[in-house]
Amino acid sequence: MTAPRPILVTGGAGFIGSHACKQLAAAGYLPITFDNLSRGHRRAVRWGPLIVGDIRDSAALECAIAEYRPEAILHFAALAYVGESVADPSPYYSHNVAGTLAILDAARGAGIDQLVFSSSCATYGVPDTLPVSETAPQRPVSPYGRTKLFCEQIIQDYAAAYGLRYVILRYFNASGCDPDGDLGEWHTPETHLVPRILMAANGIIPSVEIFGSDHATPDGTCVRDFIHVTDLAHAHVLALDYMSSGGKSLAVNIGSGQGVSVRDILDAVSRNTGRPVPTEMRPRRQGDPPILYADPALARRTLGFSARLSNINVILGTAAAAFASPAATGAAEGRGWQPTPFHADRSGITAKLEP
Ligand code: UDP
Secondary structure, three states, X not given: OOOOEEEEEEOOOOHHHHHHHHHHHHOOEEEEEEEOOOOOOHHHXXXXXXXXXXXXXXXXXXXXXXXXXXXXXXXXOOOOOHHHXXXXXXXXXXXXXXXXXXXXXXHHHHOOOEEEEEEEHHHOEOOOOOOEOOOOOOEOOOHHHHHHHHHXXXXXXXXXXXXXXXXXXXXXXXXXXXXXXXXXXXXXXXXXXXXXXXXXXXXXXXXEEEEOOOOOOOOOOOEEOEEXXXXXXXXXXXXXXXXXXXXXOEEEEEOOXXXXXXXXXXXXXXXXXXXXXXEEEEOXXXXXXXXXXXXXXXXXXXXXXXXXXXXXXXXXXXXXXXXXXXXXXXXXXXXXXXXXXXXXXXXXXXXXXXX
């Protein structure tokens, strides 16, 4: 048996990073999580060692790299709330941009020449055409989106000058949870749509706010491309494989290619529970493009990526199951609530994900 190949995973204790660590381990890698635990969770780090540190701390990064000698870096660690980035951009530029620079310099110093970077569809802003392809102009409308775009540009400059190879993954809306129930979406505070709707359906919050019903969309609510986090996690394994086999640097969308509205999700949950989800109408949220969904063709062609779990029933079913699990309801989060049984639809979970 060959030893697992070490990969440094910044943000490996977070929602997407932890799901990726699980898949890395299944694919023969050793995920070494580097995370400051400001938004991630110690209990989400289950498939390799955890180093508690801040990515802006170059000495801590160098130390971790010297100890584990990773062959590549998966760089997830970032602040990622659009609304928060508008209200308080300073930590976003610091963690996301200065943090990425520290990672790039540490990688360069140690001769690590492969990077997978977590970028975002937020770099596109309000697209002129749909679905959004990678050649669409990148004109972000939030500080968060701008931090991701700046990082993409810095990475490209480092690649041109220093021989770094990269795969930039532009995520659409990560949602759902590990189908085996090992991991949940444990954001604090929770601002994302799918968990907020499930929280309202379960009486954890009195209602879910709907940010705008007057958008230029078929039902007036925003349309997004909800990609199951397990599909998204798998894209990282494919990206590593792609670079290992000599693939050229690449920036690529990771989405399902399907547009689903906020209203569609509310309706799906109401149908499932047999009760309307309590809602509260609010004005549009600053920085929200009305419609975003991916053209996933380049990811298919280059990485062999396809979204297998990204239909809304599987997303809701796995998210609801994680909500109902002891890990999600237990003392760790201090919630102590009893969820209303959600009829978790596992029928779509048929595809076995090969490592
Ligand atoms: N949204 C909403 N109510 C909420 C959370 C989100 O109406 O409580 C909307 C939000 O305006 C956006 C979509 O749901 O149109 C997805 O938002 P989310 O924060 O989940 O992800 P984002 O698209 O910002 O990455």
